[in-house]
Amino acid sequence: MSIKTLGFIGAGNMTGAIVKGLLASGFAPANLILCNRTPAKLAAFADLGCIVTTDAQEAVALSDALVLAVKPQLMKSVLLPLAESVQQRQPLILSVAAAIGEASINHWLGGGLAIIRTMPNTPALVQAGATGLFANGRVTEAHKEFAQGLFAGIGQYRWVDPEALIHSVTAAAGSAPAYFFRFAQAMSRTAQVQGLSEDQARVLIGQTMLGAAKMILETDEPLEQMCQKVCSPKGTTERAIQSFEASDIDLIVAKAMTACFERSQELAELLAD
Known part of the structure; x- marks a missing residue:
């Protein structure tokens, strides 16, 4: 499946940085779906022409790829109710949350998903970030190319394997x-x-x-x-x-x-x- 639409669960600073990089690279704002439980955080994205919603189920239904950008301690409670919708849609999952492993995300969302775990840093806010990326076994080369385009827009990136090296990325970047x-x-x-x-x-x-x-x-x-x-x-x-x-x-x-x-x-x- 080609990726045309990209959804975000969570609309904080890192989401804003990624969206800024995407728009600068020519990604159509109408193909970006921003979801946040606080409507006020969505206003700026709506002004850019992005689709905004407070309904995470709607965001999943519209997204070929889905960025998980919620606080680590909230991740489980946010993802469990989305499992059925995610299993039906089968989007590429990209997580920018610290400390949450690929296995946990896969488990909470029902399993069998293509997941890319990432560790970006705050210089992404000025398009000068450094991001570590780990792909599980279901991630295709097309998925990787999409992720590379995503994170190239906010700085530089490097793939790591095994996943445990994300801890090293955290310490180094x-x-x-x-x-x-x-x-x-x-x-x-x-x-x-x-x-x-x-x-x-x-x-x-x-x-x-x-x-x-x-x-x-x-x-x-x-x-x-x-x-x-x-x-x-x-x-x-x-x-x-x-x-x-x-x-x-x-x-x-x-x-x-x-x-x-x-x-x-x-x-x-x-x-x-």
Whole structure:
């Protein structure tokens, strides 16, 4: 079955980001179905020409593919009443919810479904996200191509297999924007102590992070070499890096990412069915 219509259960920020990317790529708004129990969240989508509804059964009936974008703790209660409709329609299922495994989604919806589990991150809101994708055994190449078009509209993506690697994606990308925000916050505080204004620090630090990220993505050069190229012998940058190394920055980062990874596993176990 070719995918012409795409429904969303949940109309929060991630849904908005995906819809924005789809419309920018030429996807017809009349083929997008947005469902949310709060009508006020649907108004902006209606203004774009999308179909909106507060009835999830209607959204399922109209959708060739269905994005599940509800909070993880609400997923089971939202999906169970939809099982019969989903079994009749047999849409491709794409989940953007953290911690909910493919097996649980399949079970709640009656089984035998093509499901793509995804782990996007918040930079998707500015079309600069990073998304990990896992496909179960019923997903076809056509399904994958559709999903790739979907997530290419909000940034970059990578397929992972087995599904357990979604925990690694969570630690490396899903939660990672907060790591960079926290690092930028620490830099900004110090920059202000050293005399810069808050605005000056924010722009200079933010642009530097953006530029460094662009350099990482546009070259295959090892990260260690990229770092070394900025360091002149006995210069300012070398002194800063030496300070990081003295504090064992690798251990600090490893501990944080491991804590994130393990919490992702814990939540998956708590929410499994």
